[in-house]
Amino acid sequence: SQQGEEDPQALSIQEGENATMNCSYKTSINNLQWYRQNSGRGLVHLILIRSNEREKHSGRLRVTLDTSKKSSSLLITASRAADTASYFCATPATTSGTYKYIFGTGTRLKVLA
Amino acid sequence: EPEVTQTPSHQVTQMGQEVILRCVPISNHLYFYWYRQILGQKVEFLVSFYNNEISEKSEIFDDQFSVERPDGSNFTLKIRSTKLEDSAMYFCASSRDSGPYEQYFGPGTRLTVT
Numbered sequence: 001s002q003q004g005e006e007d008p009q010a011l012s013i014q015e016g017e018n019a020t021m022n023c024s025y026k027t028s029i030n031n032l033q034w035y036r037q038n039s040g041r042g043l044v045h046l047i048l049i050r051s052n053e054r055e056k057h058s059g060r061l062r063v064t065l066d067t068s069k070k071s072s073s074l075l076i077t078a079s080r081a082a083d084t085a086s087y088f089c090a091t092p093a094t095t096s097g098t099y100k101y102i103f104g105t106g107t108r109l110k111v112l113a
Numbered sequence: 114e115p116e117v118t119q120t121p122s123h124q125v126t127q128m129g130q131e132v133i134l135r136c137v138p139i140s141n142h143l144y145f146y147w148y149r150q151i152l153g154q155k156v157e158f159l160v161s162f163y164n165n166e167i168s169e170k171s172e173i174f175d176d177q178f179s180v181e182r183p184d185g186s187n188f189t190l191k192i193r194s195t196k197l198e199d200s201a202m203y204f205c206a207s208s209r210d211s212g213p214y215e216q217y218f219g220p221g222t223r224l225t226v227t
Contacts, residue, residue, distance in 0.1 A: 031213035042204060042220035043156065050213055088156065092213075099144060099161035099169050099211060106155075 004032070004089040004104035012110045019076045021107040023089030024069075032072050033090045033101065034063055043088070046074070081113045115139040117219035119205050125225045126195055134190045134222045136205030145188045146206040146216060147180065149173070156204070162188065163211070195226045 007022045023032070034046040047063045049056045049072065056063045062075040076083055086108050090101040118137045126132050138145050147159040160170040162180050179191045188207075192199055202223050206216040 033215065035218070040202075040223075043206075043218040045215050045217055048213060048215045090156075090216075093158070099146065099163075099208075100158040100171065101216060102158070103156040 003102055004091045006087065006089060006104045006107040008107060009105065010108045010110070012112065013079055015079060015081055015111055015113050017079055017111075019079050019083070019109055019111070021074045021087050021109070023072045023074070023104060025072075025089075025091045026070065028067070029091050031092065032065060034061075034072075034074050035088045035090060035103075036085045037088065037106070038085045046087075076109075079109075079111045081111050083109060084111045085109060115141075117205055117207055117217055119203075119219040119222050121222060122220065123223045123225070125227065128197060128226055129194050132192050132195055132224065134192075134203050134205075134224070136188045136190075136219055137186050138188055138205065138207030139209075139217060140186070142207035142209050142217075144168075144208045144211055144214075145180075145182070146208075147190045148204045148206060148218075149201040150204065150221075151198075151201045159190075192224075195224075197226050200224055200226045 004023045004025045031050045033048045035043040037043050049063050049065045060077045065072045086106040088103050088106045090103045092098050093100040120135045145162045150156045158171050160174045161168045177193045181189050202221045204221045205219045208214045208216045
């Protein structure tokens, strides 16, 4: 089954540094989404990247997708204390015809001021 | 910017009681979802809903669960007879269309079953 697994599980950096999180999945997908979750709060949608896209940007976020390696990365540049959160990738359960997304276990990012 | 809203933010109930969790999806969205997250665990898909019927459900979504869109704006999740293991954060989400469209999540309802 589809499963996004993030790596590392936890990451601690200084404010201003870049943070890179990786997501690996098992089978073919047509898109992948990244979400942020602050402690005990809801999920905030960050970026959706389609399988025919290799890279996508949104503000300080850069997402890449390598379908040959079945992996995606999320880069946060010039991190801020407010970026402290858990970050999840989510992949569709099947290649088509599904509304179900499977979430990984997340990367807990801590940005130190 | 339009948001998904959920009420209540926290619900405490006794085992065996029925609970209804409410959501107002983004107004021009057509697809609606419920997910849950048990404390410290992954976010898990429960059900998707389109055109007034369930389009997909997980093995978690058994006969104790039901969903409804009682009017043009609300989307509800009912748990008929709550169990201790139903304690979790329940998230409603909506998307404009099916396929590769962003699913936008609400802030969640924390359900505590005692």
